Amino acid sequence: MCGDLGPATMPERRLDLLERLARSDSFARIPVDFAESPPDMDAFSEILSGVKLNGAVFFNAEFSAPWGFSVPASKQMSVADMLAPGAAHFLLYHLVVDGSALVEMADGKALELRSGDVVIFPNGDAHHMRSKGMKPPFPNYGINDKIRARDLSPLHAGGSGETSRFVCGYMTCDPHISRPILNGLPPVFKVNIRTDRSGQWLESSILHLVDEAISGRVGSEAMLAKLSEALFVDTLRRYVAELPEPERSWLTGARDPIVGKSLGLLHRHVAHAWTIASLADEVGISRSALVERFTRYLSEPPMAYLMRWRLQLAARSLESTSRGVAEIASDVGYESEAAFNRAFKREFGRPPGRYRSDHKERLDTRSRNAPAQDENVSSGTDMSRPLPSEKRTASLSPRKRSITT
Numbered sequence: 001m002c003g004d005l006g007p008a009t010m011p012e013r014r015l016d017l018l019e020r021l022a023r024s025d026s027f028a029r030i031p032v033d034f035a036e037s038p039p040d041m042d043a044f045s046e047i048l049s050g051v052k053l054n055g056a057v058f059f060n061a062e063f064s065a066p067w068g069f070s071v072p073a074s075k076q077m078s079v080a081d082m083l084a085p086g087a088a089h090f091l092l093y094h095l096v097v098d099g100s101a102l103v104e105m106a107d108g109k110a111l112e113l114r115s116g117d118v119v120i121f122p123n124g125d126a127h128h129m130r131s132k133g134m135k136p137p138f139p140n141y142g143i144n145d146k147i148r149a150r151d152l153s154p155l156h157a158g159g160s161g162e163t164s165r166f167v168c169g170y171m172t173c174d175p176h177i178s179r180p181i182l183n184g185l186p187p188v189f190k191v192n193i194r195t196d197r198s199g200q201w202l203e204s205s206i207l208h209l210v211d212e213a214i215s216g217r218v219g220s221e222a223m224l225a226k227l228s229e230a231l232f233v234d235t236l237r238r239y240v241a242e243l244p245e246p247e248r249s250w251l252t253g254a255r256d257p258i259v260g261k262s263l264g265l266l267h268r269h270v271a272h273a274w275t276i277a278s279l280a281d282e283v284g285i286s287r288s289a290l291v292e293r294f295t296r297y298l299s300e301p302p303m304a305y306l307m308r309w310r311l312q313l314a315a316r317s318l319e320s321t322s323r324g325v326a327e328i329a330s331d332v333g334y335e336s337e338a339a340f341n342r343a344f345k346r347e348f349g350r351p352p353g354r355y356r357s358d359h360k361e362r363l364d365t366r367s368r369n370a371p372a373q374d375e376n377v378s379s380g381t382d383m384s385r386p387l388p389s390e391k392r393t394a395s396l397s398p399r400k401r402s403i404t405t
Contacts, residue, residue, distance in 0.1 A: 048233065051178050055091075055171035055228040056221070058083055058147055060210055062154040065131035065161030068138040074124025074170075079147045087172035089182070092121045093232065094129060095193075097207065099164030104128040105188060116194030116203065118235045122185040131164065152213045167210060169228045176316035180309075181236070184251040191238040193231075199238075202231060253297030258283055262294060266306050270313060271333040274306060306333075311347045314340070318356040325352045 058079075074080050074090035084090060094103070094113075101113040106126050113119055121127065128136060141157040154165070175182070193199030206227050212220035240251050253259040261283045266274065279302055280287045291301045298305055310332040317328045329340035345351050350358070 048181075048236075051173055051181070053171055053173055053229045053232065054084065054087075054225070055169055055232065056083070056225045057152065057167050057169040057206065057210060057213075057228050058150075059143065059168040060152045060154045061168075062156050062163060062165045063131070064156075064158040064163045066134040067158030067164070068128060068130030068134040068136065069141060069143060070128050070136060070138060071126060073126045074121075076126075077124075079144055080170075082148060083170060084172045089173050089175040089178065090124045091171040091173070091232070092124050093169050093171070093235070094119050095167050095169070095203065095206070095231070097165040097167065097203070099162055100132070101164050101166065102128075102130050102132060103188065103190075104130070109188070111188065111190055113190060114192070116192045116199075117190050118193055118231065119188060119190040120185075120232070120235055121188050122182050123187060125187045127188070131158070131161070152210055167206070169231070171229065171232050174316060174320075176312045176319075179312060180250045184249040185239075189239055191235045191242070193234065193238070199234065202227065202234060206231060248297050248299075250298055253294070256293070256297060258285055258290065259294050259297050262290065262302055266302065266309065270306070270310055271331060273333070274303070276301075276303060307343065308347060310334070311344055314344060314352070315348065315355065318352055319359045328352070 071077070071092065074092060077090075080087070080090055094101075096113045096115055096117045096119075098115055100115070102110055103113060103119050104110045104127060111119060128138075130138070139157070141155060143155065146155050173182075193203055206224065209220050209224040209227060213224055240255055243249075243252050243255070245252075254263055262279060265279065265282055276287045276291065280290045283290065285293070294300075294302045294305070314328050314332050317323060317331070318325075321328075325341070326337045329337050332340075334340035334343070341351050344355070348355055
């Protein structure tokens with residue numbers, strides 16, 4: 001069932017990990033070495049630990065060439081609200097179990113996929129997935145109906161050529177907390193998880209739980225959701241580990257021993273009264289060297305990064321809680337509510353109270369005006385028309401900064 005891995009089984013020695021996954025609200029808090037990591041990757045894990053991930057496997061297919069389907073941008077997917085109602089950010093991924101496939105983006109960029117590849121769309125961008133030689137428009141295979149029925153039994157479709165098996169999943173996350181990571185990722189990337197035993201175990205475990213979910217075993221869907229989160233984190237760590245050394249971004253900064261340690265401290269103790277001197281003492285480097293090295297990777301010095309990160313956390317609290325502005329200001333390290341209000345307005349263009357009321361009004365408007373869209377043409381996973389040719393509209397700001405407004 002899993003290519004060269006043999007039958008999908010759940011190795012007995014890892015059941016303890018599954019139990020911990022089931023109890024965890026945030027997978028990254030679990031000290032599991034899924035992928036080989038560079039030194040000082042603990043800072044990266046520390047930052048990830050604050051990212052609340054939710055996800056699941058939602059589609060299972062076995063297609064024979066020729067085959068193909070189109071996936072609209074996640075915000076236009078009619079099934080997205082059913083899978084994750086109210087999600088602020090929706091990521092998609094496909095895991096190729098057997099055979100091969102091609103993924104093609106709206107701008108024409110294409111990736112060839114083989115068994116063991118996981119392809120991730122961090123912003124849920126529109127794309128085609130198909131066998132070689134197949135071109136849109138694609139047949140309607142009834143994918144939406146399968147997803148709405150929460151039916152994880154494999155959908156069989158296509159012709160009589162090479163067979164490709166894959167599962168599809170999604171992740172949701174808070175865009176404020178995840179912004180530094182998401183902004184450092186390309187619109188699409190792939191990683192092969194069959195390069196070591198941990199990745200092979202993860203794939204085998206996911207397939208095992210898909211089979212259990214099909215059979216209706218109690219608790220299998222909850223466990224599958226946790227392993228879906230594990231797959232995303234593992235894929236992300238593998239991707240970061242393979243980034244070329246000359247690349248300068250938040251992700252490679254988190255991998256750097258000095259910058260990574262600095263980021264870990266700033267994220268772990270966000271309300272601490274940090275100065276350049278105290279941070280430099282903690283990481284064991286001079287102030288000037290710290291500023292130069294940090295800025296080389298993140299395009300801004302540590303204190304500027306900390307200020308904007310604090311404001312991102314504050315914006316999240318304003319959107320998701322009813323706590324007072326003064327309390328939020330204190331929690332993110334501001335001693336003065338007035339100073340917090342000024343900084344917040346500089347960053348977001350409006351004071352905290354107005355920001356909160358505007359956000360609530362947007363949610364109310366969205367709820368009232370949710371359009372009834374055609375499932376198979378304008379918003380469904382079974383789109384048979386070509387992807388739009390216009391430039392991709394990212395769900396996050398296109399600026400290169402590591403944390404954006």
